[in-house]
Structures are given as C-alpha cells and as structure tokens.
Amino acid sequence: MPLEPAFVTDFFYGEGGLLLDEILLVDKETGTVRARMPTHDDLPITREQKVHPVRHPRHVSGGLMVHMTGVMGFVHAYYVLGLRHAEGWVGYGGKIHSARFKAIARSGEPMELECTPKQVRRLGAGIFARYTFHFYQGGVEVYEGDQTAMWLRPEAIEEGATILGVDVSAPQTK
Template sequence: MTKKIPGPYPDSEMKHFLDTFLYTESAFLIDEVIAMDPKEHSIEARMDTLRPLPFSQAQRVSPNHPAHVSGAEIVMTTGSLGCLHAWFFHGCRWDEGWAGFGNRIHRADFKRLAEIGPPLHLKSKEVRKRSGANRVVMRVAFDFWQENELVYTSEQSAMFFKEKILSE
C-alpha cells in the first residue's frame, strides 16, 4: 500500500509518482510537500526526523556523537526533491521510460547537525535548467532548516533521460 504524502497535488498523482518511483518508498524521505511553485520551479517540504531512517537508526549514540540525521540521508533527500522537480515541473514519468541521476554536487555545506526530533523544513529551487524531448538537466539550490536554523545548504545538478539504455 502506497503511503500518503500530503501536498498541493491530487492524491492520485503522488500515488502514481511513488508507485513508479526509481526507489522503494522507504528511500523517499519526504513526509509532506507544503508548497510547489511551477512558475518559480520551487518546492517546500517537510521531513519527519522521528521516522525510521536507514543510517541514523544504526548510529551508536554518545555525548560526543549525538543522534542525528546522517549526511547520506540528507543527500538522499535532495535526490527525492530533484525527482519531484523532474516529475511535477518537467513531466518526467518513470513508467514512460524516464530515469534520473544526480551528477554533481557543486557545493554542500553542513552548517550544524540535524537532530533527531524536530522536523526538517526543506526548500529547493531550480537555478538553471535545460529541457528537451528526451533529456532534462537541472541545477537545484537546496536549503534545509530545523527550528529556524540552517542545517544544510547546497547546489547540485541532475540529469534525467527518457529511454536511454545505460546497462545491458
């Protein structure tokens, strides 16, 4: 059963996204889409840090190493946001032969630990894009906040291709 991700779209559209997504639902770490602006190519979302997180739940916690959202989960969340951009703003449908890959982290700054407990407020905005019939290339700026403090900021690029065979 597909989990429900509340947001400014028909439930059926997010169900279609998740049912055909390039990863299983457990790797989609976004719990709510707060806003989408197709004109500005921007998304605001929320990530619940109390949910099961694959790396964070494996942490050995101590006063010197407090429980936190791991960097791998932060980067995976940028990939999920990038896929939302591709789907909702560029029409890339996984079941129509589209696939995408992050291909460059231009800059990434972890400003402080993202603690387990308070949710993360996620913002993403395309700063460059090139679209064609079978290819979309985008550069996206990400800012992740927790309790009004910036925890992560980056610019990353991704490429999405339609029906491009990458392995045999």
C-alpha cells in the same frame, strides 16, 4: 498536501527511500518545491549510529541528506517538469558543486526541504538541471547544496548518443 498515491507509485525507490510525508509547496513559476521529512531514530544510517550524548548525538546523517537532494530533485521533476518514471524518465545526479552541513539535524523534529532550479535546459533527449537546496529544522538551516542532475529516457536515446561527452545510449538488445 499529503503525498499523492500516483507520486508514491512513480517514485524510483520504495517507501523506505522516499522519507517524505507531505509536499508543502509547488511553485511552477519559480520551479521551487518544498516538502516535509519526518526525523526519527529509525531513519536509514541514523539507526546505525553509535551514539554519545555529547560527542556524537543521534542526528540525521549527512549521507542521508545528500540522498534527500535526489528525492527533492524527483519532486521537482514530477510536479514542475511533468516527468514520470513510469514513462521512462530516470534521474541521475551529475555533480555536487557544494554541500554545506550548517547545523546538526537532530532526530525528532521534522525537516523542511527546499529545492530551487538555478538552470534547466534540454539537450537532445535529456534535461539538465542545476539545483540549490536548503534544508531547515526548527527554522535553522541545517544543509545547503548546489548540484547538477540529468533526466533521461534511456529507451528514447539512439545507440552511441552522448550528452556533454557522456555515453547515454541504452544497451541495445536484438
């Protein structure tokens, strides 16, 4: 399905940070979401590469792939968990348990990005999720990841509140 205007508006980066052009799957039973990411030479970081046809061909940067795990976490939070940035929900990456760059993702052919929750749990005012990520280009897996993120509504958290030992309270204004 094409990106819904409400989804694009709710996303916590501008269009240059979203980098998706289509949602391919939302499976509310398993929590799996899949989306398409066009690739081209003008992607962030990619456009700054010093290219050599053999030693350093133009490709989707590994740093950008890690960014896209956050984008896919947002897709999951929006479509599966029903969380809305406009309602105060904010997502934060917590830990990269593993990140494997399995093949080079070249500019030109779109990538399919898949995110599946391994575990989702509510802790107080927050939601913790551990995700697996699989990114493909032309049927070849180019990235595999395992990460933890937390979703919070900072204004709903009392001063001094902690989750797993982390102070998650919003700054108090008087």
